Amino acid sequence: MSTTRRLAASQQFLDDLYGRLARRYDLVNAVQSAGLVGFARRAAARHLGAGVVLDVGAGSGDLAAACLAAGADRVVCLDRSPPMLAVAREKLAGEERAGRVAFVRGDVFRLPFDDETFDHVGSGFVFRNLPAAEEAFGELFRVLKPGGNFASVDVLAPPPGLFGAAYRLYLNTMVPVWGRLFAGDRPAYKYLAASIQRCFTGEEFALRLEAAGFEATRAQPWFGGICYVVTGRKP
Ligand SMILES: C[S@@+](CC[C@H](N)C(=O)[O-])C[C@H]1O[C@@H](n2cnc3c(N)ncnc32)[C@H](O)[C@@H]1O
Numbered sequence: 001m002s003t004t005r006r007l008a009a010s011q012q013f014l015d016d017l018y019g020r021l022a023r024r025y026d027l028v029n030a031v032q033s034a035g036l037v038g039f040a041r042r043a044a045a046r047h048l049g050a051g052v053v054l055d056v057g058a059g060s061g062d063l064a065a066a067c068l069a070a071g072a073d074r075v076v077c078l079d080r081s082p083p084m085l086a087v088a089r090e091k092l093a094g095e096e097r098a099g100r101v102a103f104v105r106g107d108v109f110r111l112p113f114d115d116e117t118f119d120h121v122g123s124g125f126v127f128r129n130l131p132a133a134e135e136a137f138g139e140l141f142r143v144l145k146p147g148g149n150f151a152s153v154d155v156l157a158p159p160p161g162l163f164g165a166a167y168r169l170y171l172n173t174m175v176p177v178w179g180r181l182f183a184g185d186r187p188a189y190k191y192l193a194a195s196i197q198r199c200f201t202g203e204e205f206a207l208r209l210e211a212a213g214f215e216a217t218r219a220q221p222w223f224g225g226i227c228y229v230v231t232g233r234k235p
Contacts, residue, residue, distance in 0.1 A: 010131045015080055017188050018059070022083035024183035025060050037153070038062075040222040041124055044151040044229045045070040051119025054078060054143060056108045056136075057126030061088030061101075063153070067122060068100060076118070078104045078111070108136045116145045123152045128199045129192075137212035144234040150214060151231045157201045159225030167226060171196055202228035 021028070029037065045066035051073055055064045058077030067075050077092075079085050085103050095101040106112045108126070121140045127133040140150055158164040158171070171193040179189025200208070202219030205228065209217045214232030221228055 011080075014129055017191070018081040019083045020185060021183055021188055022060070022081065022087050024185075025084070025087070026062070028178055028182045028189065036223055037125075037155070037227060038066075040153045040227045040229055042066045042070065043220075043222070044122055044124065044153040044231075045072075047151040047229070047231050048072065048120040048122050048149055051148075052076070052117075053120045053122055054111075054113070054118040056111075056121065056123045056140065058088055058103075059084045059124070059126075061091045063122055063124035064088065064101060065092060065095075068095060072120075074100050074102070076102050076104060078106045078108070080105065080107055109139060111139045111143050113143045115142050117143050118148060119145055120149045120151075122150070123154075125154050127152060127205070128154050128156060129195050133200075134208040134211070137209055137214070141213045141234055146234055148234050149231065150209065150233070151229060152205070153227065153229050154205075155196050155199075155226060156205065156228050157199045158197060159221075163224050168197060202230055205230045206232070 041063055045063060048067055048070065050071045053067045053072045053075045055067065055075055055077050058064050058079045061077060064075040064077050077085065077088055082105060085105060089096065089103055092101045104112065121144055130136065144150065158167045175193040176186045176190040180186035183189070202221060206217040206219040209230065209232040213234070215235050217232040219228050219230045
């Protein structure tokens with residue numbers, strides 16, 4: 001299979017997965033992380049701050065909500081999945097009425113925006129899963145204004161050592177169980193747990209941002225390296 005067809009097939013797989021999980025995504029997320037990822041998500045939002053923020057892979061809208069709470073004037077939520085956007089829309093209905101949030105169905109590899117549109121760009125738990133994620137970083141760079149910040153919160157490759165081994169055990173045993181119990185979808189959560197273990201590290205993420213032109217990149221580990229907030233700035 002050609003690379004283009006392979007990437008399209010894996011994106012189709014992700015679209016089906018998030019379409020299926022949309023209504024249960026928040027619940028399983030909260031259970032499997034014991035609510036901890038919210039802290040790292042808020043740290044990413046604080047790094048972005050005021051102005052107009054693009055949230056790529058916005059999903060059910062939690063990063064967008066954190067950005068608004070952290071002082072963003074307006075957030076544009078972009079996602080490929082209509083069911084995920086529908087959940088975000090319900091959650092942020094009041095903010096939409098107030099004109100503080102907008103929803104766009106679109107793809108992070110081909111952003112439907114002009115160059116230098118946004119003050120900041122954020123993402124939560126998106127790039128780990130994307131085939132050829134680094135190819136999207138040029139798009140993020142393009143739509144950012146000079147001086148704009150990027151921040152991503154994600155669960156990346158497990159840390160080395162004993163703690164990492166225990167975490168891998170948790171991923172391989174408990175996460176599929178949470179998926180079956182709370183979303184009725186064990187295979188989906190088995191896939192998500194496996195995707196964490198074959199993902200790049202926080203430091204590799206930061207290097208890929210640099211290769212796309214970002215400066216002042218930083219990978220900050222949370223919870224012993226389970227979660228990372230990776231940041232950078234457009235010069
Ligand atoms: C794990 S959810 C993250 C939701 C949210 N950002 C959060 O903080 O919880 C990943 C989201 O990325 C979206 N996504 C996957 N591939 C995408 C792409 N190529 N372009 C835009 N969104 C994409 C999925 O539809 C899904 O809603």
